[in-house]
Amino acid sequence: MSTQNQTNNHRNTQNPGETTAVLQTEKLSVYYGDTLALRDVYMEIPKQRVTAFIGPSGCGKSTLLRCFNRLNDLIDKCRVEGKVFYRNKNLYSPKIDPVEVRRRIGMVFQKPNPFPKSIYENIAYGARIQNRKENMDELVERSLQRAALWSEVKDKLKENGLSLSGGQQQRLCIARAIALKPEVVLMDEPCSSLDPVSTQRVEELIHELKEEYTIIIVTHNMQQASRVSDYTAFFNAEESDKGNRFGYLVEYDETGKVFSNPQAQATKEYLSGKFG
Numbered sequence: 001m002s003t004q005n006q007t008n009n010h011r012n013t014q015n016p017g018e019t020t021a022v023l024q025t026e027k028l029s030v031y032y033g034d035t036l037a038l039r040d041v042y043m044e045i046p047k048q049r050v051t052a053f054i055g056p057s058g059c060g061k062s063t064l065l066r067c068f069n070r071l072n073d074l075i076d077k078c079r080v081e082g083k084v085f086y087r088n089k090n091l092y093s094p095k096i097d098p099v100e101v102r103r104r105i106g107m108v109f110q111k112p113n114p115f116p117k118s119i120y121e122n123i124a125y126g127a128r129i130q131n132r133k134e135n136m137d138e139l140v141e142r143s144l145q146r147a148a149l150w151s152e153v154k155d156k157l158k159e160n161g162l163s164l165s166g167g168q169q170q171r172l173c174i175a176r177a178i179a180l181k182p183e184v185v186l187m188d189e190p191c192s193s194l195d196p197v198s199t200q201r202v203e204e205l206i207h208e209l210k211e212e213y214t215i216i217i218v219t220h221n222m223q224q225a226s227r228v229s230d231y232t233a234f235f236n237a238e239e240s241d242k243g244n245r246f247g248y249l250v251e252y253d254e255t256g257k258v259f260s261n262p263q264a265q266a267t268k269e270y271l272s273g274k275f276g
């Protein structure tokens with residue numbers, strides 16, 4: 001399918017062949033101060049699928065991920081140009097409430113970051129802030145079940161979330177994210193601080209969650225991308241005229257195709273370990 005490099009005209013939005021897109025970018029560029037970090041991304045994210053972002057360090061994967069729930073708004077000097085559509089609405093329109101965006105498009109970070117509160121409160125807190133009128137016990141149980149953590153914590157819900165192992169903390173963070181009933185879950189290297197067993201649990205969980213959620217995962221682990229994702233977007237970085245490096249989308253397709261038959265030379269070289 002489609003490949004793209006910075007000399008292309010970028011007129012064609014890259015869609016890896018799915019019909020329903022939840023998110024879409026149009027000529028999306030991101031700057032930190034005057035420095036271009038990501039250039040002209042046109043892509044669609046298919047609904048209820050797992051899309052992996054891969055590429056060398058500094059090519060803008062996390063920056064792009066943060067555009068999808070307006071988390072870059074919280075970074076000083078970060079400026080987003082172009083458009084991001086969520087369900088055909090421009091996420092950066094002044095009418096859009098970024099807090100509501102972050103409820104619908106949740107995020108799980110590299111390092112598990114439970115609140116320093118009980119396991120129960122980690123789940124219930126967000127729902128309470130939203131004034132949701134539902135049975136909290138049920139919400140807590142359901143969310144922990146969905147995150148494959150319930151059986152391990154059901155007898156210690158009052159214990160601090162920080163007392164759990166790293167892998168359990170990450171599943172607690174996933175439970176916390178899905179308790180808010182998001183449509184999309186963004187995961188920024190969610191397994192990079194976990195041991196292999198916990199990584200496997202989280203990968204199994206990602207597999208199950210895609211029945212209900214659209215998932216985008218940034219990963220440095222090529223095996224992980226090929227195991228968990230339906231689609232893979234490869235980003236690369238180049239030097240600009242000003243001497244700084246900026247990222248851009250090179251190739252985006254079904255994961256099997258990207259890994260077995262990459263179209264761009266840069267993708268081939270990256271996947272074969274020539275750079276990274």
Ligand SMILES: Nc1ncnc2c1ncn2[C@@H]1O[C@H](COP(=O)(O)OP(=O)(O)OP(=O)(O)O)[C@@H](O)[C@H]1O
Pocket residue numbers: 032037055056057058059060061062063064075245247
């Ligand atoms: N908060 C920030 N302030 C200034 N520059 C930033 C900030 N965050 C990222 N950048 C810059 O933007 C570029 C893209 O960074 P980003 O973290 O998005 O890349 P990445 O592909 O996710 O990298 P990695 O794989 O190493 O996590 C880099 O040059 C980085 O230095």
